Amino acid sequence: MDPSPIDNARSPESPTAHVWTQEDHDLFSEIMNEAGPSSSAAPEEAVDVSFAAPQRFSHGSQIAPDSMVDRLFHRGLLPDSDQPTMTYEIQGHRYTAGLDESNRVHLVHNPAEDQVLGAGRAGVPDFGAFFAENRRYGTPLPQQWATPALMDKLREEGFMPTANSPTTIDLNGRAYKAELEEGGFVKLTRV
Structure with missing residues (x-):
């Protein structure tokens, strides 16, 4: 609860009274494990989803097979609005997964x-x-x-x-x- 007076005057200790500096942003980014302007990004950890791939899965960029989408859905491993892309490992191959305009899961085989x-x-x-x-x-x-x-x-x-x-x-x-x-x-x- 904000102890400010009713006329919306802010106290000097109010969070909105602080002006963010680049140093604050870098520290916040580091704490949130994001790449700040003065740091380099680490590669995203891949989730091994080989269990969900069909038996005759053929590697390459493609729309994810329905059976794979179903298995990933039940494990909570599909991209969504909160996490629009995910990095998968499928049988030793690295993929980036995301939703296309039709809300289908598109697998992009990484180079x-x-x-x-x-x-x-x-x-x-x-x-x-x-x-x-x-x-x-x-x-x-x-x-x-x-x-x-x-x-x-x-x-x-x-x-x-x-x-x-x-x-x-x-x-x-x-x-x-x-x-x-x-x-x-x-x-x-x-x-």
Whole structure:
């Protein structure tokens, strides 16, 4: 309750009597865990919603499948007016989710540089965020070609195969032998 007199005169201790400075704004932003003008924003934490993805989920930007929306709705994990965008991890891939003009959930597959390496078996990173398996009748093909984003990440992390020296990598929890082929392409064979 404001102890101000009835004629709306404010006391000197009233919150509206204080003039906000840039220093106040920066401190408030820091407390609220927002990026102030003098700080840099940390990447938003991704919520793993792989459980909600359909069995034959195909990676890429798209309208979220109805079954996925239903599962996310029941867990309170859909974007809404209070939180218009959310960051999801779906089977190792990072997505930004938001509502389109028709109130449908649109999944935007984040670019390769925004993807993060997952933890694989025995300390080998899982590069699945940089690769979408080609499938036939729901089963991954035994041999596939690495995407340019995957080859860039393999080079960056020191797992790029060389001539006559293949490497073993993880892709979405599955082991693959990566071999450098003619023309600089990388052939992936399930182990």
